[in-house]
Amino acid sequence: MSEREYDVIVIGAGAVGENIAERTVQGGMSTVIVEAELVGGECSYWACMPSKALLRSASALRAAQDVDGAKQAIRGGLDITGVLRRRDRITHDWDDASQVRWLKKTGIDLVRGHAEFTGVKRVRVTAEDGTVTDLIARHAVAVATGSVALLPDIPGLREIEPWTSRDATSAQTIPASLAILGGGVVGAEMATAYAGFGTKVTLIVRSRLLPKLEPFAAELVEASLRGLGVTVRAGVAVTAAHRTDRNAVLALSDGGRVVAEQVLVAVGRTPRTGDLGLGSIGFSPGAWLAVDDTLLVKGTDWLYAVGDVNHRALLTHQGKYQARAAGDVIAVRAKGGPVDDVPWGAHVATADHDHIPQVTFTDPEIASVGLTEAAARAAGRRIRVLDYDLSWVAGASTYADSYEGRARAIVDEDRGVLIGATFAGANVAELLHSATVAIVGEVPIDRLWHAVPSYPTLSEVWLRWLEEYGRPAPL
Structure with missing residues (x-):
């Protein structure tokens, strides 16, 4: 010693x-x-970095498939071996x-x-x-x-040896079917990633998908997941689990069941x-x-x-x-x-109190900071909600032929400053820091008129929010 x-x-x-x-x-x-x-630690080897590596290849392929001139060049599907090879390179092979x-x-x-x-x-x-x-x-x-990862006390769940997020991000083989317990960020991102690999994914959600986000953002993600072939079972819980020779079997609270080769538990952290x-x-x-x-x-x-x-x-x-x-x-x-x-x-x-930025790397991406509408109203703030369809921004048409997205700003009417923002759509993650700066810096709405967004970019949504809010007071 x-x-x-x-x-x-x-x-x-x-x-x-x-x-x-x-x-x-x-x-x-x-x-x-x-x-x-x-x-x-976790982020480098089992969380942030490998999960984004697993998501990126299919996301890039889908983006190319939505741009005329690029989609004609695509001759094949996703190369899963290449995806895993790139993930391993990003994690330095866990070295x-x-x-x-x-x-x-x-x-x-x-x-x-x-x-x-x-x-x-x-x-x-x-x-x-x-x-x-x-x-x-x-x-x-x-x-x-x-x-x-938190493993809930469900009869038989430990015995089937389910995956946690670590297993999902470091997997060396891809299962044919995957049941995911939990509709938070990890569950939604891993459902997106594995659906991109061609895995048959079932997402089991006790309440609603991505419950901490604005409802419109969660709805866009759920629609996208369903479009990728994911089965979303909302409003149900797993009551028991057992494993057969080939699959895991999950009994549900509504009397149904889900059969999958592998189970991922993503219901929280401890x-x-x-x-x-x-x-x-x-x-x-x-x-x-x-x-x-x-x-x-x-x-x-x-x-x-x-x-x-x-x-x-x-x-x-x-x-x-x-x-x-x-x-x-x-x-x-x-x-x-x-x-x-x-x-x-x-x-x-x-x-850490009211100004937390977060990106959910689903398809579409969700970028949010500050308070949601519900949280602001629960806190007793007098607010105004500004909503805008991102597909109406000229810059969106340069990203994709069928861009779909929305943006919401929450304005504190008593102080004339933003206290929340949510963006949903392709490539919105890079919009988030501007919103974070505006909220943390408590930049008055009248001053934001003089922060001119470049054209044609998605950032022009800032101008559209201001136009909806109204003209600035005379200087």
Whole structure:
């Protein structure tokens, strides 16, 4: 057994942990990062990157098939071997050597193994070969262990050994049929991807598809999925599961059943804190870790929880945003300074409240930020809703011969600013950051008239929203 002391210990070397460690090192603090799997974490190897790689090829093919002059050149269907080869290249064949080199270059120490708290500011790491290293933090420990797929307590479900999102994104063979439990982002994206491979997909949804999005966006995605051959079973739940020699059989709450070669469970996430030894520092194993806006775990002055594990916003980009804030705050507090001394002012994770941007990479894409109409009304805001058919924007006709999409803006009438935006359609992901800037920056509607969109692009929807809202006040 060996013992080492650092200013900061970071548990979890995914994108979130890497960003915390980078900021603390830049703040002059010695930092060690602990990882039990691959440096780069979930997003690099089992989530964001491989899932988008699986989606892209079929999406590009469908886009070409909707452009006259290009569709005539298409002579065959999707090459699944090529899709998987490209996915493997993007994940570096699940090899983290380049990420490890980055840690070394940045000045971050790495200890591989399973981390477990043994006391305040004390972490024991057990490597695969049984080697034990005790780490002591002089100032802070940051937990960035993320989340794992939730497996609901359905009779027989564990016994059929269903896929989680990790299995779906790293699969080396494609099943002939796939049943997906859950109509959230993971379920919708994987239904899109596997339908593109020619898999017979059945999507089982307890309520409605993509329930956190504007209803019109979910309706467009559902229509598209059905057009791709996906069977959407909404308003039903799986009550039991068993496996035959060849297939899994799912019993449904309406008395029906679904038979599929493979089952993917995508009904939610649970924190990866069950085996961290939280009991030794006064917290419940397996719990989400509640934090304030500086990412400090409530009730402590040394423990930070960043990314999925704090349950504020289960998105990689929000986790990285939190990580930058946490790393800077840790460095400033270690030097005895107030949070207001953090670079760029009091940098705390306030965007996690109402300003969260997200892209759902279905076909069509859904890009959203801020409040939906329902959420704004529930919050008691006096709003005006601006809707526009994206196919009426001149730029849409340059993308496809049959472009279909919609855009909605939510205006706070009392303040004259946008508080929400949703785009649905091909290539709308790149519209999202402009909406995020307008909402976070609280840009007055009257000023937006002077942010001129380029022609002919989809961005012209901003002008159409303004025209619907009305002319600006005289200067």
